[in-house]
Amino acid sequence: MEGKNNKGHFEKFLISPITISLLATVISVLIGLVLGGIILAVCNMEQLIPGLGTIMTGGIRLTGGVKAMARFCYYAMPLIMCGLSLGFAFKTGTLNIGASGQYWVGAFAAIIVASAGYNTFGSFTWVIAVLAAAVAGAVWALIPGILNAYRNVNIIISGIMMNYIGTYMVSILIKNVKLVYEADQSRTLSIPEGTILPKLGLDKLLPSSGAGANAGILIAIALGCVMYFIVNKTILGYELKTCGFNREAARYAGISEKRSVVLSMVIAGALAGVGGALVYLSSTGNRLPITDTVSGIGFTGIAVALLGMMNPLGIILAGFFVSYLNVGGANLQMFGFSSEIVEVILAVIIFSCAFAPKIKDGYYTMINKLFQEKEVEHTQEQIKGVKK
Numbered sequence: 001m002e003g004k005n006n007k008g009h010f011e012k013f014l015i016s017p018i019t020i021s022l023l024a025t026v027i028s029v030l031i032g033l034v035l036g037g038i039i040l041a042v043c044n045m046e047q048l049i050p051g052l053g054t055i056m057t058g059g060i061r062l063t064g065g066v067k068a069m070a071r072f073c074y075y076a077m078p079l080i081m082c083g084l085s086l087g088f089a090f091k092t093g094t095l096n097i098g099a100s101g102q103y104w105v106g107a108f109a110a111i112i113v114a115s116a117g118y119n120t121f122g123s124f125t126w127v128i129a130v131l132a133a134a135v136a137g138a139v140w141a142l143i144p145g146i147l148n149a150y151r152n153v154n155i156i157i158s159g160i161m162m163n164y165i166g167t168y169m170v171s172i173l174i175k176n177v178k179l180v181y182e183a184d185q186s187r188t189l190s191i192p193e194g195t196i197l198p199k200l201g202l203d204k205l206l207p208s209s210g211a212g213a214n215a216g217i218l219i220a221i222a223l224g225c226v227m228y229f230i231v232n233k234t235i236l237g238y239e240l241k242t243c244g245f246n247r248e249a250a251r252y253a254g255i256s257e258k259r260s261v262v263l264s265m266v267i268a269g270a271l272a273g274v275g276g277a278l279v280y281l282s283s284t285g286n287r288l289p290i291t292d293t294v295s296g297i298g299f300t301g302i303a304v305a306l307l308g309m310m311n312p313l314g315i316i317l318a319g320f321f322v323s324y325l326n327v328g329g330a331n332l333q334m335f336g337f338s339s340e341i342v343e344v345i346l347a348v349i350i351f352s353c354a355f356a357p358k359i360k361d362g363y364y365t366m367i368n369k370l371f372q373e374k375e376v377e378h379t380q381e382q383i384k385g386v387k388k
Contacts, residue, residue, distance in 0.1 A: 028349050029321075032345050090310050097156050100299065106134070109362050112132070117129070134274050144264050149261040220316075
């Protein structure tokens with residue numbers, strides 16, 4: 001009887017959603033790496049092994065290990081936050097395509113507060129700056145949320161438009177706000193030294209020559225855990241997910257679909273805004289540039305969210321993995337490859353994720369068949385034992 005129970009627990013583990021999702025993700029990653037290896041071979045067969053090895057090791061061998069790990073943490077912060085923004089909105093039935101704009105206005109708000117508030121808030125200025133970034137991102141996401149909830153405006157179109165409006169607006173403000181822009185209008189000012197995120201000893205554990213590991217990565221991980229708790233363990237999360245699955249059913253159950261759409265976008269926008277703050281408050285050398293190109297970090301967040309199967313905890317791991325690929329890919333030029341090959345590999349991985357439902361169905365069928373065959377064999381052995 002004990003063996004049967006153990007087998008039952010093992011079977012539940014094999015067919016659990018977490019196991020199946022993890023397997024589908026691993027298969028997608030392997031497909032992407034194989035196709036990436038083929039691309040590397042076509043580009044430069046002689047450097048295939050060192051190039052592929054650099055991607056696989058994340059550049060650890062070339063950058064001294066600890067320094068590479070510090071860079072993983074630094075580049076993972078915005079990826080995790082934008083991935084959480086996309087993933088949370090998706091869980092509630094909306095697609096926050098405007099994460100890039102929310103990230104950008106959040107970064108600007110953080111720099112403004114950090115520059116203006118240091119004399120008032122002192123060493124706690126970074127906390128106020130992060131909160132200001134969250135508010136700015138939330139407000140920027142509130143607009144498409146309200147338009148979709150109350151006017152049925154396509155949230156993808158409004159989100160894309162808000163990306164461009166946010167980018168151009170921030171560039172204009174940088175030129176005119178003397179607080180963050182030098183008189184010669186050559187570059188943005190650095191934020192005061194006392195307003196950067198605390199290191200919490202991570203700079204000693206993972207030393208880096210530039211912006212590296214700091215409290216920002218811990219904040220990103222903590223917010224991922226909070227989002228997981230909200231989505232899966234709270235009444236609010238249940239209402240938002242119900243609205244995402246079926247708005248008509250949610251309305252019938254007494255859940256306000258309009259409130260759910262707006263609230264989910266506000267939370268998603270706040271997450272993206274915090275992502276911008278964590279990056280630009282990491283060091284005094286980070287400067288918010290004037291640009292006419294929408295930041296790609298929000299769109300990379302889509303890839304992170306898909307790779308993490310829209311699960312907040314999975315998104316945290318996916319953010320580190322994409323950061324790992326990017327750090328390794330940055331060293332490909334040493335072997336005559338373009339660093340953009342990593343983007344191609346990541347795109348293939350995301351395309352492979354589209355087959356995740358088929359992978360899950362095939363895996364589930366295989367496991368069920370396997371246990372059915374074992375059950376038949378066990379029954380036949382029992383019958384033979386009785387006959388003897």
